[in-house]
Amino acid sequence: MLPWQILRMGKDNIHEEITSFESHPSKYKHWKLKLDGETATLSMDVQEDGGLRAADYVLKQNSYDLGVDIELHDAIERLRFEHPEVKVLIVTSLKDRIFCAGANIFMLGSSSHPFKVNFCKYTNETRLGLEDASQCSGLKSLAALNGTAAGGGYELALACDEILLIDDGNSAVSLPEVPLLGVLPGTGGLTRVVDKRKVRRDQADFFSTTAEGIKGKRAVEWRLVDQVVPRSKFPQVVAERAKALAAQSDRPSGVKGIVLDPIGPDYKYVTLKLQPAQRLAELTMKGPDAAPPASPDALKCGDWAIRAFRELDDALLRLRINHLDVGTILLKTQGDAKQVLAWDAWVHANRAHWGVRETLHLMKRVLKRLDVTAKTLYAIVEPGSCFAGSLAELALAADRSYMLDDANQPVSIELGALNAGSLPMPNGLSRLETRMLATPGRVKEILAHKGPFNPEEALAAGLVTFTPDELDWDDEIRVAIEERASISPDALTGMEANLRFAGPETMETKIFGRLTAWQNWIFQRPNAVGEKGALTLYGQAGVRPHFDMRRT
């Protein structure tokens, strides 16, 4: 094997590379975050020339690019950790008569196919995060549409608990992607319209093909928004509805938040090494180097469970967007299994504490980000590893796992308090349940196993795929890596997306499975992205797209 290279040596995506996925309210270009007791207001005010590739596009009318969404993601995460007193988030705009025009079309039109796909995935994760904040952490959200919400703008509203639309005779909600751009709404719009808001499918059909959208009374009757409010009463009704939503929250009062420091350029618990020639990354997560704090109130952002999973999140985003050349990730762990299990037990025991709850759901979200990462995941269970508890989820999330079976170098896997459903996959099941669909009764037995599983036990329990001995180990892993690298990356992406999520479907799996797959198809089609495609030609006065009219 060639020597490993340090992080960020894959340079095939320089044009679209993102140097940082972090932000801070003090640095926001596109949002204003206002805190007022139990209410936070996040107002969109996109800086037109503030795009990530400002030479390629201008962010008019509160349209957004990935940079805008990184700030939105940051704001939601900070409200969860830093501002536990906030019970309701109002999402609105500072622009007159426009809430948000959605993803910037010129940005999409000038992006590579992989970037478009990754952009949609990230924005989908952000919106699912907003819903997760409401469902799991009592941070309710209200879309206060002070103007038209088009495309991704309306999709952002759909991710909120409630939608108020100003009734000014002009402002509408719309999904104009299909009629105007020849693509789908890319951030869960179609799924949320029929599955979350339960808009009738024929009305959803009319709505999704009507570029100007729907406003006023019909928008309410069709369940597209919850209420339309005259301009004069808008601030008052927004405040009333925010108060009503806050009343549903179980977030605490009078406690101090956990400040999220920057992860910075250097990780503490995650190591990411690349081997470009093999299109391989090695991602190692270290276990805790200290016991959990004595009291949940003492939990800090530098503590293992928060810091390690934030680093994993950052590493996954870098791998996805900056390292398209990487096809396979070797997932490794390093440290003391007992320490991991002690942390997990502490998180589980204290999960009623708001901060521990946030930590648990952070871990869950990051592991979900791993589940939907379009790279092959091989877990390598070798001496010195600590695939225990929450870190055992890495092995269960992997497409395959290899565990060394060598009496002279004993390795083990161990389950703990968080493996029994606290860290569900997008399909709503635990990774163990998903793995045991054929024998659901085994889940309980496996969880009841005391202590570590040695290789033989782990294989018998179905926790790992293969347990080569020391003679076969190197060769077997080498062959697995080489064979994978020889296969079409597209076929692997499609295959993994189908095999990873057996069992029940949720809105989340629908969005990442069905909706995304159709969108990816359309993003390849000449009718959208060809020379005369609708996405390519958008905004060129007097030029109409030319379609191949064969229905497929």
Place this chain on the structure above:
Amino acid sequence: MLPWQILRMGKDNIHEEITSFESHPSKYKHWKLKLDGETATLSMDVQEDGGLRAADYVLKQNSYDLGVDIELHDAIERLRFEHPEVKVLIVTSLKDRIFCAGANIFMLGSSSHPFKVNFCKYTNETRLGLEDASQCSGLKSLAALNGTAAGGGYELALACDEILLIDDGNSAVSLPEVPLLGVLPGTGGLTRVVDKRKVRRDQADFFSTTAEGIKGKRAVEWRLVDQVVPRSKFPQVVAERAKALAAQSDRPSGVKGIVLDPIGPDYKYVTLKLQPAQRLAELTMKGPDAAPPASPDALKCGDWAIRAFRELDDALLRLRINHLDVGTILLKTQGDAKQVLAWDAWVHANRAHWGVRETLHLMKRVLKRLDVTAKTLYAIVEPGSCFAGSLAELALAADRSYMLDDANQPVSIELGALNAGSLPMPNGLSRLETRMLATPGRVKEILAHKGPFNPEEALAAGLVTFTPDELDWDDEIRVAIEERASISPDALTGMEANLRFAGPETMETKIFGRLTAWQNWIFQRPNAVGEKGALTLYGQAGVRPHFDMRRT
């Protein structure tokens, strides 16, 4: 509006046009159907030079094209209607050491993108039909793999109730599409492996990336097959397992089947008219012209419920494969609603009778074929129509429906015995339930409504989308047609696939939603179909595909 043209004027698909979707055992080129009491054996023996486009490809090693699958579909339908005494179907091969090599690669490589997509859809429907025969009609199925089952060959086995694999040291089951061809198994393989047979996802990953497949004991341990059987005992064990499966069947003995006559070139109950300039088809279903038979034993294939739905099936297949230019279908009905409801009531009352049961499930399957047809469906409810009972399902299946509201020309919609769950969609819900997801309690109320719904009532009940009056009628429909025709066909296909199936997911919706969408994406990618793509280059000695290695 221009005058309508007769069926089959759309000539954009001459090369791949299918002149008939009908067949008969006496005409089979590729299968032998043997009947022996309660056991039928369908043996694959594909004629190498018997492909539909014989100049383009040779059907070696029991590989198949659409023509082979049309015969398979015909055989399954005939076993259901003509041979009610058959309780178990053995699917095997007459070739030595090869069961079936799957869809012919040279056929796929030389097919247009729309044809590939439609080919996969049809073969998926055929395999789902095999499962439907087992689940709904007691026709059990046994895959007797007397040799290697690769790709679509193994996928055919996966659709059977049970899989026996010969243990000859050589024969394996495999899904080599991902490693060899850079595409997905196209007929539900990935979904059935993890969701039907519940193969563990990591084992499914290894299996689906291992071109040579898996044989012997491991194939059983991994749940890929139910049993491996030495060559010497193979016929005996096949017979034993067939007998055991037959014992699970509730099919009758000593009754006479319903012979399925050819539909022939002329439909009796379906009219299909095309207007190529508008890319429009008008599909009219006529209601019954006679009452149902006095006794279920007197049911014949010329009777309305069988004949009309078989014609609809044929018309849908023609529209899909031969008329790619058609983007929108206007669904119309004509006749007496009372006669439709009388037929429905009769079918419902006599559904315990084997032949009536087959008729009901035929109606169900054809309506499902409509649900997954990638064309816009507008139901036009106008004077003289009979959108009642099973024909009201056409309106409920439509993407939108327009009902004339004119006191001088009263029209109505009426529900009946079959609208309450007897004709489920692929998502397992009735079309009415899917429509009423926001207000599930309304389903019962609507079903309890006595007599017809006039336009006002139908609109209030949510049964139709719009009820223009006589002044607006022509314009509103014209605009709806014209606007639809101006939109990218790809975006419409993706949108409809997402809006039609709200609510729960089933293996069927997973196959037509997630799996198909990913496959369609891959079928567009240069890594599969480009000049140096894996599908393009397959079989060219010494030439290896070239992949764009960016993971997307």
